[in-house]
Amino acid sequence: MTQAKKLVLIGNGMAGVRAIEHLLKLTTDAYEITIFGSEPHPNYNRIMLSSVLEGGADINEIVINDWDWYKENNIELHTGHTVSRIDTDNKKVTTHLGLEAEYDTLVIATGSNPFMLPIPGADKEGVIGFRDIRDCEIMIETAKTYKKAAVIGGGLLGLEAARGLLHLGMEVDVIHRNAFLMNRELDEPASVMLKRELEEQGMKFLLSKQTASVKGNKRVTGLAFSDGTEICADLVVMAAGIVPNVELAQATGLEVNRGIIVNDYMQTSIPDVYAVGECAEHRGVAYGLVAPLYEQGAVLAKHLAGVDTDGYHGSVTSTKLKVSGVDVFSAGSFRDTPGTRSMRIQDDFAGTYKKIVVKDGKLIGAVLFGDISDGAELFSQIKKGESIEGREKEILLGFAPGGGGAKKDPTAHLAALADDEIICGCNGVSKGAIGDAILNKGCNTVGAIKACTKAAASCGGCKTDVEGLLHLYAGDAVGEPVKEGICGCTTHSRDEIVSEIKRMGLKTIKEVMNVLEWKNPEGCSKCRPSLNYYLGMLFPEEYVDEKESRITNERYHANIQKDGTYSVVPRIYGGVTSPAELKRIADVAVKYEVPLVKFTGGQRLDLLGVKKEDLPSMWEDLDMPSGHAYGKTLRTVKTCVGNTFCRFGTQDAMGMGIKLEKAFERMNAPAKVKLAVSGCPRNCAEATIKDVGLVAIDGGWEIHIAGNGGVHVRATDLLTVVKTEEEVMEWSSAFLQLYREEATWNERTMHWVERVGLDYVKKALEDHEVRLALKDRLDKAISLQEDPWKKIIEDKELRKNFEQITAPQPVQS
Ligand SMILES: Cc1cc2nc3c(=O)[nH]c(=O)nc-3n(C[C@H](O)[C@H](O)[C@H](O)COP(=O)(O)OP(=O)(O)OC[C@H]3O[C@@H](n4cnc5c(N)ncnc54)[C@H](O)[C@@H]3O)c2cc1C
Numbered sequence: 077m078t079q080a081k082k083l084v085l086i087g088n089g090m091a092g093v094r095a096i097e098h099l100l101k102l103t104t105d106a107y108e109i110t111i112f113g114s115e116p117h118p119n120y121n122r123i124m125l126s127s128v129l130e131g132g133a134d135i136n137e138i139v140i141n142d143w144d145w146y147k148e149n150n151i152e153l154h155t156g157h158t159v160s161r162i163d164t165d166n167k168k169v170t171t172h173l174g175l176e177a178e179y180d181t182l183v184i185a186t187g188s189n190p191f192m193l194p195i196p197g198a199d200k201e202g203v204i205g206f207r208d209i210r211d212c213e214i215m216i217e218t219a220k221t222y223k224k225a226a227v228i229g230g231g232l233l234g235l236e237a238a239r240g241l242l243h244l245g246m247e248v249d250v251i252h253r254n255a256f257l258m259n260r261e262l263d264e265p266a267s268v269m270l271k272r273e274l275e276e277q278g279m280k281f282l283l284s285k286q287t288a289s290v291k292g293n294k295r296v297t298g299l300a301f302s303d304g305t306e307i308c309a310d311l312v313v314m315a316a317g318i319v320p321n322v323e324l325a326q327a328t329g330l331e332v333n334r335g336i337i338v339n340d341y342m343q344t345s346i347p348d349v350y351a352v353g354e355c356a357e358h359r360g361v362a363y364g365l366v367a368p369l370y371e372q373g374a375v376l377a378k379h380l381a382g383v384d385t386d387g388y389h390g391s392v393t394s395t396k397l398k399v400s401g402v403d404v405f406s407a408g409s410f411r412d413t414p415g416t417r418s419m420r421i422q423d424d425f426a427g428t429y430k431k432i433v434v435k436d437g438k439l440i441g442a443v444l445f446g447d448i449s450d451g452a453e454l455f456s457q458i459k460k461g462e463s464i465e466g467r468e469k470e471i472l473l474g475f476a477p478g479g480g481g482a483k484k485d486p487t488a489h490l491a492a493l494a495d496d497e498i499i500c501g502c503n504g505v506s507k508g509a510i511g512d513a514i515l516n517k518g519c520n521t522v523g524a525i526k527a528c529t530k531a532a533a534s535c536g537g538c539k540t541d542v543e544g545l546l547h548l549y550a551g552d553a554v555g556e557p558v559k560e561g562i563c564g565c566t567t568h569s570r571d572e573i574v575s576e577i578k579r580m581g582l583k584t585i586k587e588v589m590n591v592l593e594w595k596n597p598e599g600c601s602k603c604r605p606s607l608n609y610y611l612g613m614l615f616p617e618e619y620v621d622e623k624e625s626r627i628t629n630e631r632y633h634a635n636i637q638k639d640g641t642y643s644v645v646p647r648i649y650g651g652v653t654s655p656a657e658l659k660r661i662a663d664v665a666v667k668y669e670v671p672l673v674k675f676t677g678g679q680r681l682d683l684l685g686v687k688k689e690d691l692p693s694m695w696e697d698l699d700m701p702s703g704h705a706y707g708k709t710l711r712t713v714k715t716c717v718g719n720t721f722c723r724f725g726t727q728d729a730m731g732m733g734i735k736l737e738k739a740f741e742r743m744n745a746p747a748k749v750k751l752a753v754s755g756c757p758r759n760c761a762e763a764t765i766k767d768v769g770l771v772a773i774d775g776g777w778e779i780h781i782a783g784n785g786g787v788h789v790r791a792t793d794l795l796t797v798v799k800t801e802e803e804v805m806e807w808s809s810a811f812l813q814l815y816r817e818e819a820t821w822n823e824r825t826m827h828w829v830e831r832v833g834l835d836y837v838k839k840a841l842e843d844h845e846v847r848l849a850l851k852d853r854l855d856k857a858i859s860l861q862e863d864p865w866k867k868i869i870e871d872k873e874l875r876k877n878f879e880q881i882t883a884p885q886p887v888q889s
């Protein structure tokens with residue numbers, strides 16, 4: 077038996093560890109592997125940092141290989157160790173903490189560093205890059221106390237950082253040197269459309285601006301530009317490009333240009349030393365996207381395992397901006413240069429744009445905005461490099477949204493792809509591999525395909541195509557329903573989980589996770605609160621709410637604000653109060669030195685800036701029920717004065733609103749629920765943008781449902797028209813209980829109704845007996861709920877604990 081060779085990997089990041097994963101698939105005993113990583117974390121998905129910032133993922137969810145993976149594969153991992161010296165004569169590496177390791181084979185995968193502009197003041201506190209978990213944490217922390225952020229660089233990274241900071245509640249200026257955003261990936265029309273879209277999301281842009289210096293004393297207070305103008309900023313994120321991390325290689329004497337120079341087998345200029353990832357330069361190119369780096373990793377693994385390989389020949393790349401609500405795709409060479417011809421369609425009404433670029437009869441580049449569903453096919457065509465002569469128009473129009481030959485079957489283009497076509501660029505997963513997972517390995521959800529092949533597990537850009545393949549293979553051939561796991565911890569859908577809980581009578585979160593074989597036994601911030609909700613909804617009498625599985629605001633029964641203080645909103649039924657109640661609120665505000673008292677959009681009084689330790693005493697002094705302004709519960713019932721005072725009013729809007737609010741207060745729901753009651757069709761209470769909105773008419777009430785006044789405004793659908801207040805209570809209760817029982821956790825009524833269809837809801841509620849049964853179940857569930865403020869005031873232990881808690885561990889809502 078030959079002895080295993082010692083392989084040392086420097087850099088515990090995406091490219092290096094991916095190469096090791098490949099290697100382990102080819103051979104498990106050829107190497108003894110040691111990995112050094114500067115960061116204190118196991119291997120994680122850097123791409124997903126943008127989603128973490130935008131609130132779409134939790135830090136724990138982005139780990140690719142957890143601590144156990146290293147153990148299971150006999151890999152010695154040293155996190156928090158930066159290799160500071162490579163001795164190629166004695167084949168040994170040394171870390172900054174003095175740890176040494178010998179190697180037979182060395183792989184350098186040190187990635188890149190953010191390019192920090194070398195301008196005066198760039199070293200001030202509050203000036204950061206956006207590269208790792210630490211940067212992400214700093215942004216999240218900063219947003220709690222500071223308001224204004226500036227992002228330098230309007231490329232992919234800058235825009236994703238800016239979107240994340242907006243999500244964290246900061247005002248964001250993006251400073252871009254060029255006149256057009258994403259100038260490296262987009263042409264001018266697409267860039268203009270992108271800017272318009274992002275401005276609507278709240279981003280501000282300063283284009284064609286050169287930053288001259290960072291202002292402030294110890295901490296940044298602003299930026300000064302070369303044209304003499306200035307802006308204020310409490311946080312500056314530099315996203316002006318990256319620089320391959322080659323210092324160590326340079327000091328070792330390796331041949332280095334922009335990156336560490338490697339050949340087609342990722343070999344550097346010194347024997348037995350390899351480089352892979354962003355730190356490597358192959359044929360003059362140092363890549364900054366994972367797809368090519370994973371291709372490099374696969375070649376390196378084969379070479380190290382002694383498996384035949386053609387080597388790495390370079391990559392054509394494609395990119396997709398990961399900003400929710402904005403679809404942008406770009407691939408290949410999209411600029412008009414001598415020798416190229418291009419075609420484009422722009423539809424300003426639909427907000428879509430498509431450009432294709434052709435050279436020597438071949439498709440060499442494409443840009444898509446607004447509808448990127450053709451991205452995979454265009455990219456595949458670019459990579460194939462076949463002639464498209466005579467088919468240019470077909471390619472431009474054939475898949476264009478609403479274009480001449482509009483796509484008829486969304487899976488047709490996938491069916492036409494060869495098996496070795498790559499569907500998931502990030503993870504190098506081919507159509508054939510996904511087909512195999514669906515047809516031969518029983519994967520019938522996107523979640524299962526993700527777990528089995530890694531397709532769609534990184535940027536998510538290929539998810540539509542993965543879903544398409546699922547329809548293509550499973551939809552027709554196997555006939556399995558297309559469902560997705562509720563989070564990365566499970567492949568079970570919401571409906572499967574709920575029906576298994578019912579069928580097997582599972583009574584705790586732990587039980588559900590064990591029985592349904594959760595991959596992560598602790599669960600995550602998505603599944604824990606949702607299981608807590610489902611169990612509470614199904615077994616209102618027996619289930620004991622798991623406080624630790626609730627989102628932060630629900631654990632503290634107050635809304636945590638960006639500066640770490642809380643807001644207190646007492647319940648004011650129907651928005652109708654009295655001088656005595658107002659006086660009490662005012663006295664409490666004075667006693668606890670509340671810095672701001674504000675009327676909310678739902679006609680409530682919000683006491684803002686309250687210290688956590690003051691909360692229980694304030695609630696006690698207020699002696700009013702919680703307004704539940706923080707939870708996935710009934711929030712408010714907004715009312716107009718109705719016929720009590722208004723000459724147009726036909727019904728008692730205030731009385732009806734108060735009745736509804738008293739009936740539904742403390743109602744837990746999949747998401748927050750807002751109601752409104754207007755006394756006549758003039759609709760002063762804006763009832764038609766609420767989850768349930770009542771509009772009085774002559775002799776009765778219109779009951780409207782599934783409206784929303786938030787980011788995505790949606791007018792309600794008319795559910796029914798009734799005559800009496802009793803009927804209003806019956807229909808509203810039945811609708812809300814149906815929603816409670818059938819919606820997915822975190823799904824607002826508008827999304828639920830859009831998903832299941834208005835006709836379904838109407839049909840489900842048409843029977844009087846069914847409505848009464850639903851109403852009974854809702855009344856029962858609500859009757860078991862106590863007022864949370866009262867409970868804490870009355871329970872000494874709870875109160876003590878509450879006051880002792882120092883640092884909440886937030887679970888994202
Ligand atoms: C926020 C963000 C979003 C992104 N989104 C996308 C996207 O959507 N699509 C896409 O294709 N790409 C995206 N990228 C780029 C992608 O993440 C990188 O291309 C990829 O991570 C590079 O992998 P790597 O292994 O070369 O480097 P890294 O993942 O950076 O890994 C290098 C590791 O080596 C460690 N290290 C460095 N020097 C040493 C040393 N001397 N000793 C020990 N350890 C060391 C570093 O700390 C780091 O952990 C994104 C990048 C960021 C920052």
Ligand SMILES: NC(=O)c1ccc[n+]([C@@H]2O[C@H](COP(=O)([O-])OP(=O)(O)OC[C@H]3O[C@@H](n4cnc5c(N)ncnc54)[C@H](O)[C@@H]3O)[C@@H](O)[C@H]2O)c1
Nearest residue numbers: 229230231232233234251252253315316317364396397398
């Ligand atoms: N969705 C994705 O695929 C994605 C997301 C994030 C990051 N990334 C990758 O991460 C890497 C880093 O991203 P990036 O956006 O920083 O790099 P980049 O080089 O793609 O873009 C940097 C941008 O900053 C601008 N810029 C440069 N100097 C400037 C200055 N002084 N003032 C203002 N603007 C300036 C440039 O014009 C350029 O458009 C890239 O390789 C990128 O591809 C990819």
Ligand code: SF4
Nearest residue numbers: 716722725755756760
């Ligand atoms: S909705 Fe009608 S009843 Fe209510 S305040 Fe407006 S006009 Fe008056």
Ligand code: FES
Nearest residue numbers: 500502534535536
């Ligand atoms: S292309 Fe990024 S996850 Fe598939």
